[in-house]
Amino acid sequence: MIFRYIGSLILALLAVAFVQKARAQELFEFDQPRKLVSEEINSGAEEILPLLSPDGMTLYFTRFIHQDNKGGKFRGQDIWRSIRKDGRWLTPEPMSEFNTIGNNAVIGIHKDGKRLYLMESLKGNVQIQYSDLKDGKWQKPVSMKVEGLNDISAMYMNGDGDVLLLAMRRGDSVGYDDLYVCFKYKGWHRFHQVKEGESEQEWWSEPIHLGEKLNSSKTEMSPYLSPDGKTLYFSSNRHGGRGSADIYYAHRLDDTWQNWSEPVNLRAVNSEGYDGYFVMADSSRALLASNREHYRRLADIFVVKMREKKEAVLAKKETSENTEVAKDGENKLEDSTSTEEVINGEERKKVLNKDEKHFFLFATGSSELLLNHLPMLEQLVYTMKQLPSLTILLDGHTDFVGDKKANIKLSEDRTAAIRDFLIAHEITEDRIAIEYHGEEKPLADNYSREGRQQNRRVEFTLMDSRDVSTSSLKK
Secondary structure, eight states, X not given: OOOOOHHHXXXXXXXXXXXXXXXXXXXXXXXXXXXXXXXXXXXXXXEEEEXXXXXXXXXXXXXXXXXXXXXXXXXXXXXXXXXXXXXXXXOOEEOTTTOOSSEEEEEEEOTTSSEEEEEEEETTEEEEEEEEEETTEEOOOXXXXXXXXXXXXXXXXXXXXXXXXXXXXXXXXSSSBEEEEEEEEESSTTOOOOOTTOOOOEEEXXXXXXXXTTOOSSBEEXXXXXXXXXXXXXXXXXXXXXXXXXXXXXXXXSTXXXXXXXXXXXXXXXXXXXXXXXXEOSSXXXXXXXXXGGTTSOOEEXXXXXXXXXXXXXXXXXXXXXXXXXXXXXXXXXXXXXSEEEETTEEEEOOOOTXXXXXXXXXXXXXXXXXXXXXXXXXXXXXXXXXXXXXXXXXXXXXXXXXXXXXHHHHHHHHHHHHHHHHHTTOOGGGEEEEEOTTSSOSSOTTSHHHHHHHSEEEEEEEEGGGOOGGGOOO
16 A cells, blocks of 8 residues: 555545535635745655644654655655744654654644554555654554555544544445545444443444545545534546646535535645645645646645635624524423534533434444444433433334345344443333334435445334334334
8 A cells, every 4th residue: 555646646323414416615715825935844755645733833744755764765655744943844854763664654633632643554564553642752653453444545534533534445436546434433332331340442444435426436535524524625636627636625414424515626726736635734724735836746745824704704603693592491302403502602412303213324234333323322312311201213224235134134233233222321121112124115226325325224213102012112
C-alpha cells in the first residue's frame, strides 16, 4: 500500500431519509489558495497530507522523494514535523520515532492534541496505529485492529478517534478507488455494559461502502470529515473537473452513511493541476496539497482563508431562535422528529414518536451493532423509561443474498441484538415483542447495492401495551 503521490496520479441507525437530488449547501466562502510561505516546508520534494495540531503550533505532513527520508530519496514516504515559533515555521524535521523504510503518515490528530493516529505500510502490510504524548515524548505506536483493509490509497481519522475514512479498492468498488468508513465501538460486540472486573476492548467495523452517489467510476481519494461529522471533503478525477483531480464536498443526510447530497466541486480552490488532501486547520483556514504552480510535477502545501457564508450564519441564528424549550414535567410523545431539545442551555433527549417507524441498518451477513446505532438505541431506552406503558415490536429482515433458511436465522439474530441491548439497559423482556422474516419482505430493490443496504434492517414500532399481541413474543 502507498499513499499514492501526485506524480503517480498524473502517470444499522436512525430513520432513513430517501433524498434523491439534494444538493450540498455551500457553507463557506474561500479565497484563492496561497503557497505556504516557508520554503523549507515546501521543498523540491513532494509534500502532501498536511495536518495542524489543535493548538495551531505543530504542522505534520508527509514527504516523498527526499534524500533525508529513512528509506532514501526514492523509497518510502516519511512523516515530517514543523514547529511554529515567534510567528514563523521552523525547519521541518523527520519524526524518526515513527518512520520506517516503508510508507508512513499521520492520518489524524485527537482533538486534545495528545494522540496521533498513524499509518505504516511495509512490504504490503498495512497497520493503523496510535501514539500518545507523555511527558513531552511520543510513545511507541500501538497497533489498532481494523479488519478488511485492502488496497488503500489514503485514510483519515476524525478528532474523536471513532470514525475512520478510507480510500481503497475492493470487490464492491464502482471505480478505481472508492470511499469507505469504519466505526469504533467498545465493550462487548452488542454494546454490552462492561461489568466490574471485565476489561473493555475496542472493536472496529469492517469498511462500509459510502454509496454510488459519492463514488464514481473514476478515483476518489484523500477523504476528510469536518469536525461536526456532517461534511465530507474528498478529491476525485471524475468527469467535469477542472484539473487532473479536484476537491469536492458533500453533506451527510442521515446516520446510515449511505445517503449524501450530490457532491459539489469546490471550484474556488481547484486548479488545472492536482488538488487534494483538503483539511480544515481551524475556523478560518484550510490546508491542501496541490501541484498548481508546476503542473505535472510534485505537490506543495497551500493555505486558503475561509469564512462562513452570510446565508449559513443567518440559518444558524434562525434555528437557534426557534429552538423549542420543553416544559418541566412534560411527559408525552412529541410530534417533532428531533432527538434533542435545549433546557436552560443544556441538551435533553426527547421521546420518540410512536406513530413513526424507525430502522437500524446492518452490515452484510452481520447481526452486530455498530457505533452509528448507538444514538438511536440510547434514545429508544430513554423513551421506554419515560413512558413505561409502551412496548416495542422489533421486526428483523435481510437482503436476498445467501440461503433463505440462513437469512431467517440472521434476521432473528438482528432482532435479538436490539432486544439484548434493551434488556441490558433495564427494559424488561415482557415489553419487547419480536418478529423476523428473513428476505421475504424487502423494503427496496434487492438488485441494487443501495436497495440491499435498506433491506438489511430491523424496523421497530412503539405501541401501547394493549396493542401488542402476546403471540408475537419470541424467546
